[in-house]
Amino acid sequence: MFSLRLITAIAALASTVVGSSVQGKCPTGDVDMKAFAKSLSRTAEVYYPGSSGFENVTTRWSVLEEPKVKYANKKNVPFLAYNGVHGALVSLGKMDHGIGISLSKLRSVKVNDDGKTATIGGGVMSKQITDDLWAAGKQTVTGTCECVSYLGPALGGGHGWLQGHHGLVADQFVSMNVVLADGTLTTIDADSELWWAMKGAGHNFGIVTSVTSKIYDIEHTDWAIETITFSGDKVEAVYQAANDYLVKDGTQPAGVINWSYWMNDGSDPNSPVIVFYIIQEGVKAVESTYTKAFHDIGPISINPQSGTYKDLANWTSIAVDSPPCQKLGFANPRFPIYLEQYNVPAQKKAWDIYAPAVSGSSPFNNSIFMFEGYSAEGVHAIAADSTAFAFRSENILAAPMINYAPAGEALERKAADLGNQLRNILSAATGRDDFRAYINYAYGSETSQQIYGSEHWRQERLRGLKHKYDPRGKLSFYAPIE
Template sequence: MEFVAVAVAGLVGSFCSTLSPTTELAWVNRLCSRGDIASELGSFLSPNANIHFPRSEGFLESTNRWSTLGTPNISVVVEVANENDVAETIKYANTHSLPFLAVNGGHGAISSLEAVNNGIQIWLNQLNSISIAKDGSTATIGGGAPSKHITETLWAENKQTVTGICECTSLIGPGLGGGHGALQANYRLVADQFVSLDMVLANGTLITVDENSDLWWGMKGAGHNFGVVTSITSKICDVPHNGLWSYTNFIFTHDKVEVLYETINEMLLPDQPQDIISFSFFTNIPAIDPENSVVIFFILREGKEAVGSEYTDPFTNLAKWLRMEETSPPCQKEGNTQLRFPVDLQEFNPTAQHAAFDLFSKTANEAPALAASLFLLEGYSIQGVKVIPADSTAVPNRDANLLISSYLVYKPDGEGLDTKAWDLGENMRQILFKGSGQEHMYSYVNYAAGNEGPRSWYGYEPWRLEKLRALKEKYDPEHRFSFYAPFD
């Protein structure tokens, strides 16, 4: 690391020479006055690790986030190349009483992240290796590997595993919160694929966690509260049906909202076929209706060349693909605020659906800055999810049929627009929750806005939070991992 340390020291000098004397970042001032991060930390890092400082290209790339919501305040980025780099960075942060935050895809968007102040970001993007076991039953996947890289690597060997539907997110990030995906009907959640986790605890200790550890329960559903996962060994399986999927999509105007969701209830709920997935979202397409929002609805079916008229005819009588690829809008990091207000439902209340739709449409007309927003209604098959005993993981509410969430997108433009967006998202969520008649509001932790609270994220049974907090006191007694949906 001698060359790297010298190079980093030079970067520190160059960076510090550009700072204004009034700079208020205490950690940056300390860094510039001592210039010792290169020698103190750099000398312990591997040759391929890098340290990035503000205004450098690496810093800008690594701290560029999918959403400006809850943006953490980062003073320096350590781009790690192996698990030991993660451990040494955590030890350094602890020695200097600095917060740290591990980042892979950069898509975690929750208000609690803004509690990171003058922190060290641990960037996992180099940890993207994938190796398939000789028997073909598992794969070991690096903590920074994005879903598209995982899918393409496995498919090249006629293998697959459960990932989220968005290509640009990581596998581990969503998996630590449970992880819904298109294959869950047959193979369960992302977290249910875990065989073992290599991770670094808050004190810099490297451990491997598997079913023999008491931490195993908490890592599957609330894992972001316990450590930095550097790699996982995950179950994989052969790709069936040559990977064939079919889909049909529809666009409905505002006058069809209630009958659409009545039909979905009748045709697909509560026992949705295992090979069927349904999605819908409220959006704005002025070319179709310049005054009202519309609903895009589509059905996907695995293993068939066509969805089948038995499923499509009812919707045809009423009246692009998921847009989750790397080049699609949901994968871009363009300085937008992107808010989600999730709520789990068992079925649709058509009247409540129409009320939420009307509010969405009205607000989009009154506030054009929000016109690019969506309201997403995901209907995965859940047979595989339900077969896992509810008390066997930290994932709550496995019986939920529907994952609902606003997806409010806008360029930051002051508190007034922020307030309007938050009010819209929360009011739509409350309309649907109250219309459901459910006792408790569950909010999928990977979509959380931050105002829902631990019971909504991790479950209302008192023993769940008690068990999580006991694990926290054992494995992270200083509460160093307390930035993403904390329960402490």
């Protein structure tokens, strides 16, 4: 259970949803919100159901299994920190009362005097850190989607455009300020035994108020993309070409990225398409070495564009104003799986299930099947046992995202069945006994082995640290260690 001292310590540091300014009239009963607020920082704000601003602060990107937040004047109250749209695990729904701690005011980005590191607030969004560092002639690995927080994905590893050079987002950490489950604010770095766990399983161990990260001089200002659209009958040829000319058994060049979406693009409601992106840094047009094989397949369209690193999110439809970044009241569960390469027959089998399931008047017709093929050179270069993130040998992150307007449990089960069916098709083709899932895309039904690695030593180390630093499971709403 959670002591009032703990809630106060964390809430005061977060300085947002709970705090010294009570927004609106306090609810009746024995809940003394104003007294609680006085114990917090002067810049903090308190919102509660029915108060002005509560809906705006607590509206989630995915409404599936929403945590329901309210404060009761007790000493034992659960809490949940959040700072952006990304995770949508059903385990979040286990929080049916308590305090939501928004980190949205902790949005500072400061390039340090050494020019090699930056101190980044716990509530910074990916777009802000990209823009602020770019203005200083710097950059670092962040998540790709502009409306996603920097630290949320990072605590689960964190994939990004620059990982081929530098590794995961978490691999950039130098130190961090973190509030532990007992309410203690501490600074940790590589000398702490908890450092290993924070880089891949960090959601289970603390609320990070700021982090010091490595940053790098901008090497390439020029970036280019080709967006190549295919009809579904080309699925086998497209992913064979991706294996042969891009993935290449994990040797994809550090400056080259392949991404693709299966989606309805609006041209024909009964025929979803494959939208394939080839991205390259340091050029004004993607080299034909990477594009010719795809041109030869016979695409519906080819759209080349050139610009800078800051254009990538817009080109791939994950900018702040892109549809995936909007909070529209939809459920957005994902069903991730890591792959070493594309299994061409499995891609065809999955397409044959996916296409009719999202076509026409289907409630799932805004769904997307995502395939993220970053360069993995920088990720592979770091020892797999050096962090809690376990899946460094993988080259592709795949995930169906089943988008729908909630309409009862039957539809929810149907969506989960479709997502799991698609993932299981790809899983069976890997030849493994179990699949490997990215924690930040997880549905929430995955086992600890599936999201944290199946090695016995790895599970034992995680459980040991969890027992030591959070023995009462206060930080266990997001992908709990079991």
